[in-house]
Amino acid sequence: MPRRRKMLAADEELANKIVEMAKRREATVFQTVNLILEQALRAEEMGISLREVVDKRWMLERARGLGLVFAPERLLYEMVDLAYNKARKKASKIWLEIGRWYGEYFSDKEEPLKAVEEALELLTFGNSYYSLRDEGDEVSLSIVGDRFTEGYTEALSLLIEGVFKALGYEANSREVSRGAIHYRFGRVGDD
Amino acid sequence: MIKGVKDTKLLVVPAELADRLKEVAVRHRVSLAAYVASILREALRAEEMGVTLGEALNLYRMMEIQRGAGVLQAPRTALQSLLSKAYREAGEELRNLWFEAGRWYGRYLKTRLGDENLIGFLEEVLRHHWNLDEVSLRGDDLELLVSLVSFTLSREGTELLSCYISGILHSLGFREEDRSILEGLARIRFKRMPGWSLKAQ
Structure with a gap:
């Protein structure tokens, strides 16, 4: 029927x-x-x-377009910590340089800060959170993740710093402790 | 499809489907036409x-399962650089780390997915979340051949990912028999462990 x-x-x-x-x-x-x-x-x-x-x-x-991959967080944290324990200076340089690369990439976008925000949304997939506020003369950024290790927190903070340096900002204040990153960035040359 | 009043067309659908859609529209307090329009737009x-909506839904579900497994995003270049530096000094430690992480993940999948096709799910995860160019897991309940291809993965990355997969399949009752690894290319053969059966686990 x-x-x-x-x-x-x-x-x-x-x-x-x-x-x-x-x-x-x-x-x-x-x-x-x-x-x-x-x-x-x-x-x-x-x-x-x-x-x-x-x-x-x-x-x-x-995420794919930005060259990001999914990684089990425990693996990632342990590898980052391993690298930090064995070669802190080299590991720090890697994350800062990669951040600068992304910053250069975002600087070409019509709205660079929006591009940064999209990347933050991807980087905090999982159990971490971010807040990005453009306050005119300053940009305030916070990232928290209760499962971040000390090494991973440091690495991520350097990535962020690299991004903003390439975008023409400098850190006016920086507070980084395990699981928490807080920055205030100001434009270079602003008085 | 039939022409309706100005600027509308009428879509023919099974009555049962239309009734179910109507129920949902009522629950969401929107008109059926508005609900259907939102579906078609998506x-x-x-x-x-x-992708089709079905594929997008499957992917969404996979991402939620992955989120529960504690997966996050990281720049590939950072990972690759870290890996190659750390591998030189602690290769054995890293291989064990990845194998154990794989074992945990395999147990997580069994718990989370139950009777579902775990091998099929794993294949999709490797394809979508590890950005491999080619993935295949072929075989049956007794033997499995895993092949991976990636044009961007380093030798160390390929080795460690193979350890991770080995750990996962160990949790699913497969023991690694042999592997062949080149930069970006891996072939690993597995055999069902004695005493394991799908039902028992």
Whole structure:
């Protein structure tokens, strides 16, 4: 027995784009729409919004584009600490230089601080948090992570410092202790 | 699809699907048309990124599972530099560290995913989260061949990632038989450990 069907009203422009999508996928509009709506209900059952789902996909692409990789945090912290214990100066230089590289990369963007913020969102994936505030003559930045080790906190702070140095800032204040980073940056040359 | 009133078109869907969507729309206190429009917009957004909504959902779920495993993002270049410096002085220690981390992660996956296809999930994690260019985990319940290709991973990185995978599969009941490692290229063969069965674990 054929299944009962109903009709849903959709914006014409949106519907036309779905028709094009169906053609690209070499599927019927009926099949394409069904699949899309089924996935929406699946997201609903998982308790998440579709917007959030698609945003996360963007996040992964962005991370890849920035040369970031996912790493198990315990491994990362232990490796960073190992490097810091055995070769602190060299390890510090690496993180500062990489920060400067990213800073140079962000400086070309239309809104460099926005690009920094996007990177911070990626770097604090997991159980850490950041806050970045542009206060006109100063930028204040905080990062906290209760699982950060001393070595990783130091490394991350140097990465941040490198980024902002390349963007033309200098640290007016710096407070770094295990799990917590607080900076206030001012533009170089500002009095 | 049928033309509706001005600027609208009518999409034909199974009645049951329409009813379920209506329930959700009511819960969210939006009209069915508005709810459907928001869904279609997100589907188009996903399409622009080159994925279907289903793929995006699977990835979202994977990221949440990874977050629970304590995974974070780090600059690849920093990691590679650290690895090559630390590996020279503490290679054995690092290999053990990565193997043990893999073992923990394997146990975490078993706990979190239960009866799901763990090998399939692991393959996707390696592909998406470790940015490998090619990944394959082929075999059956008795034997597994893992192949990895990365055009950016160093020799040390390849070695350590192999140790990590070895640890994961050890937790899933596979013992490493042999491995062949080059810079950015790894082939590792595993055999099911005696006494292990999927049901028992």
